[in-house]
Amino acid sequence: xxxxxxxxxxxxxxxLLTGAYANWxxxxxxxxxxxxxxxHSSHLDFLLLWAMLPPRLRYKTRPVAGADYWNATCLxxxxxxxxxxxxLIERGGQHAxxxxxxxxxxxxxxxxxxxxxxxxxxxxxxxxIQPFKAGLYHLAQSNPQVxxxxxxxxxxxxxMPKGELLPVPLVCVxxxxxPIVLGAEESKADYLARARQAIVDILPKR
Amino acid sequence: MKLIAHLPDFSAHVPAAVRETTLHLFxxxxxxxxxxxLIGLILRWRLGRDNGVVAxxxxxxxxxxxxxxxxxxxxxxxxxxxxxxxxxxxxFALREFITLTHTRRGDHLALLxxxxxxxxxxxxxxxxxxxxxxxxxxxxxxxLLMPCLACLGHDTTRFLERTAQTQWGLMICVYxxxxxxxxxxxxxPGYAERxxxxxxxxxxxxxxxxxxxxxxxxxxGRRKIAPNLSPSKTVAGFIGGIASATGLGAGLWWITPFTPxxxxxxxxxxxxxxxxxxxxxxxxxxxxxxxxWGHMIEGHGGxxxxxxxVCFSAPMFFHMVRYFxxx
Numbered sequence: 001x002x003x004x005x006x007x008x009x010x011x012x013x014x015x016l017l018t019g020a021y022a023n024w025x026x027x028x029x030x031x032x033x034x035x036x037x038x039x040h041s042s043h044l045d046f047l048l049l050w051a052m053l054p055p056r057l058r059y060k061t062r063p064v065a066g067a068d069y070w071n072a073t074c075l076x077x078x079x080x081x082x083x084x085x086x087x088l089i090e091r092g093g094q095h096a097x098x099x100x101x102x103x104x105x106x107x108x109x110x111x112x113x114x115x116x117x118x119x120x121x122x123x124x125x126x127x128x129i130q131p132f133k134a135g136l137y138h139l140a141q142s143n144p145q146v147x148x149x150x151x152x153x154x155x156x157x158x159x160m161p162k163g164e165l166l167p168v169p170l171v172c173v174x175x176x177x178x179p180i181v182l183g184a185e186e187s188k189a190d191y192l193a194r195a196r197q198a199i200v201d202i203l204p205k206r
Numbered sequence: 207m208k209l210i211a212h213l214p215d216f217s218a219h220v221p222a223a224v225r226e227t228t229l230h231l232f233x234x235x236x237x238x239x240x241x242x243x244l245i246g247l248i249l250r251w252r253l254g255r256d257n258g259v260v261a262x263x264x265x266x267x268x269x270x271x272x273x274x275x276x277x278x279x280x281x282x283x284x285x286x287x288x289x290x291x292x293x294x295x296x297x298f299a300l301r302e303f304i305t306l307t308h309t310r311r312g313d314h315l316a317l318l319x320x321x322x323x324x325x326x327x328x329x330x331x332x333x334x335x336x337x338x339x340x341x342x343x344x345x346x347x348x349x350l351l352m353p354c355l356a357c358l359g360h361d362t363t364r365f366l367e368r369t370a371q372t373q374w375g376l377m378i379c380v381y382x383x384x385x386x387x388x389x390x391x392x393x394x395p396g397y398a399e400r401x402x403x404x405x406x407x408x409x410x411x412x413x414x415x416x417x418x419x420x421x422x423x424x425x426x427g428r429r430k431i432a433p434n435l436s437p438s439k440t441v442a443g444f445i446g447g448i449a450s451a452t453g454l455g456a457g458l459w460w461i462t463p464f465t466p467x468x469x470x471x472x473x474x475x476x477x478x479x480x481x482x483x484x485x486x487x488x489x490x491x492x493x494x495x496x497x498x499w500g501h502m503i504e505g506h507g508g509x510x511x512x513x514x515x516v517c518f519s520a521p522m523f524f525h526m527v528r529y530f531x532x533x
Contacts, residue, residue, distance in 0.1 A: 019301055021501050126311075161311045168317040169297070171305040171500050171508075205495075 003082045010083065011051040014044060018159055019171040022052040025202055026178025027149055029054050033114055034147045034179075036061070037136055039129045039199050040118035041157035044167060049116050049151060050084065052174050061114040064105060066091045066122075087115065091122075102135055109143050119195065127157035129199060132192040140182040140191065150177040150198035175202040219284030221399035227461055228281060231406060235274055242267045259424070265505025273503070273512070277409065281402060286333065288405060289387045293329040296383045298509040299517075300325065302499040303375035306490070309368055312359020316352050316372060324348040325380050332384050335391045344381040349373060378517050379510070385520040392524075394531050397463040407462050407469075408476065408523050411455040412515050415477040416484070418454075419447025436488040444481060451477045463531050472526060476519035483518025487511075 014020065022029075038049055046063035053061055063080075067088040070080040080086040087108050089101050108115060117139075119132035140148055152175040160167040177198050182191055220228060246264040253260050280291035300321065309317060324344065331340040353369045389404045423443025431441050455473020459466040487510060491499065500508025510517075 019298070019500065019502065155305065158309065158311075161314060164314050166318055166322075168304070168314060169301045169321055171302055 006079070007083045010047060010079075014047050014051050017167050017169045018044070018048060018156075019169070020048050020052060021171070021173050023173055023175040025175050027147070027176055029057055029176075031056060031060075032147060033109070033112060033145065034061070034149050035109070035114065035139065035143070036116045036149050036151050036176075037119050037195065037199075038116070038151035038153050038174075039124065039203075040120050040122070041124050041127060041153070042160035042162070042167075043123075044160055045118065045123075045153055045156055046084070046086075046116050048153065048156070048172065049174060057114070060112075061116060062087050062108055063116040064089060064118075102138055105135075105139060106142065109139070109146060114146075119192075123162045124157065125162050129196055132196050134188060134192065136195060137182070137188045137191050144182070147179040148181070148195070149179050150195065150202065151175065152177070152199045152203040154204050173204055175204065177202045219287065220282060220402065221284070223399040224402050227403060228406065231410070231461070232274070232278055235410075239267065239271055239274065242270070262505050267505075269503045269505050281406070284402070285390055288390060288402065289329055289333045292383055292387045293325065295509060295513065296325055296329070296380045297321065298500075298502060299383060299513055300375055300379035302502075302508045302510045303379050304372065306494045306496065306499070307368070307371040307375065308364070309372065310359070310361055310363060312361030313356050313368055313372065315358055316355040316369075319352065319355050320348075320372060320376055320380075324352070324376060328380055328384050329387070332387050332391070337391055340384070340388055340391070344376055348376055352376070382517040382521050383513065385524040386516065388524055389527070392528055392532055394463050394527070395533060397531075400461075400463075403461040404463075404527065407455070407458055408520060409516065410458065411451055411473045412476055412480045412519050413512075414454050415447055415451030415480055416512075416515055418450045419443040419481070422446030422450070432485055435485045435492065439481075439484070439488075448474070448477045448481065463527075472523065475526065476523050479519040479522050480515030483515045486518070487514035 036049060038045065046065065050058055050061065050063060062085050064087045065080055067090050070076045070086065070088060080088065087104050089104060091101075105115060105117070117136065119136040120130040121133045122130075124130055136148075139146075153172065154175070155170050155172045158168065159170050159172060180195055180198050186194075243264075246260070246267050249260045250257070250264060255261070276291070280287040283290065304317060304320070328340070328343055328348075331343055352373060356365070356369055356372075386405060386408065389408065390401045392401060392404070394401070419439070420443065422445075423438065423440040426442040426446065427440030429441045430437065431439050431444050452470055452473045455477075456466050456470035458473075459469035462469055462472075464472060487499075491497065498507025499510035502509050503512055506512050
């Protein structure tokens with residue numbers, strides 16, 4: 001109950017600051033299992049994407065976030081685990097040889113949840129979209145039943161650039177593109193490039 | 207009117223001198239909106255749901271219900287209610303304006319100051335009734351301090367352009383709009399406690415002018431008046447809209463300190479300024495390649511799409527009233 005209220009408060013705050021607006025271009029906000037992948041420029045990103053989903057989808061959709069950042073303090077841990085029911089993944093290299101960082105994501109998908117991921121792996125400094133990490137491809141390979149929806153988040157690098165503490169209120173548009181499907185013969189590099197291009201294509205031009 | 211007896215608690219912040227007049231005005235506006243909604247229903251029934259113009263008309267009318275309700279709630283809050291409403295309006299307008307400018311990372315601190323320091327302080331001066339500071343705070347203090355803050359970003363790329371755009375936004379969205387609640391500061395002999403009605407007069411005349419220009423334009427508009435600046439403004443809309451809004455302003459003389467002729471003169475100046483303001487703001491939109499400033503208000507676009515005319519008419523109206531009607 002309290003967790004829901006905190007969630008609603010954070011959503012209201014994010015909407016007041018960004019006047020965010022969802023543009024459903026290539027799909028509709030339907031109830032089905034999805035993996036939303038978006039460009040990443042600020043800590044507000046997944047909150048806003050989450051806020052733009054209608055409530056009936058929102059509580060079935062879990063953001064994927066870096067454990068190193070979100071486990072660092074009590075407040076962050078509370079927000080990511082209780083309010084957003086986030087899926088935390090370990091970033092960086094030092095793991096046991098058979099450790100699969102995608103394991104928690106696969107478990108969430110197997111449980112029927114939808115996910116929000118940022119395939120660049122980290123926040124972009126200048127708003128340019130960086131190359132995607134391979135995780136997206138592996139997830140697409142093992143989860144053909146899930147819709148992979150590209151989401152272009154405009155202006156968030158201006159609202160809260162990496163390294164700044166306070167957000168500047170600007171209007172942000174979140175564009176939801178058509179789901180992209182992994183081709184039978186498609187290589188990893190081709191798929192990742194195509195997924196990245198899908199976001200570039202729906203990013204509003206200024 | 208007996209109805210007023212049932213509303214004593216709600217209207218406690220509204221000076222007694224204007225309660226009944228305000229209620230009557232809102233009943234009048236309500237009647238016009240009921241008529242507009244009925245016409246919208248009939249048009250939808252006759253022309254079908256797929257007609258884009260009719261759908262947009264209905265969205266606009268529905269948004270008007272909401273805007274009138276918000277304005278009504280603000281007036282119930284009296285002086286403070288009006289100041290808070292326009293502070294929020296400024297916030298949303300500035301948000302839309304800065305979104306379309308080419309600011310860079312180095313402007314972050316300067317932009318934070320615009321939203322969270324300059325804007326609240328300007329409205330604090332309005333709320334306090336400190337005229338001198340209200341009049342110079344943005345054009346002097348914010349004007350000089352803002353570029354100093356932008357320097358802290360250590361980025362010289364297009365520095366003058368970025369700074370000028372932000373300052374222009376601050377002048378239009380904060381300074382100009384704050385002249386609406388500033389009407390409450392004016393001390394007009396024989397008009398004590400009635401200043402809320404000046405706010406109603408300004409908003410009603412300017413917004414009616416926009417609506418009337420739209421109606422005249424849709425009914426008789428053939429030739430575009432400034433096709434490069436605004437594709438929707440026509441000669442018929444301009445002449446018919448300005449003339450009928452001036453007539454409306456003259457008809458509202460009884461809520462103002464003006465004679466009917468003076469009210470017509472005031473209405474003519476503010477509707478002309480409003481029209482010109484619409485062209486200026488439209489020129490900026492065209493240059494940026496967008497149709498609307500935002501999407502806050504269904505059918506209208508953004509806050510600035512609705513407020514562009516008020517931005518340009520409010521300071522003129524304020525100073526004309528101040529010059530001619532205060533000692």
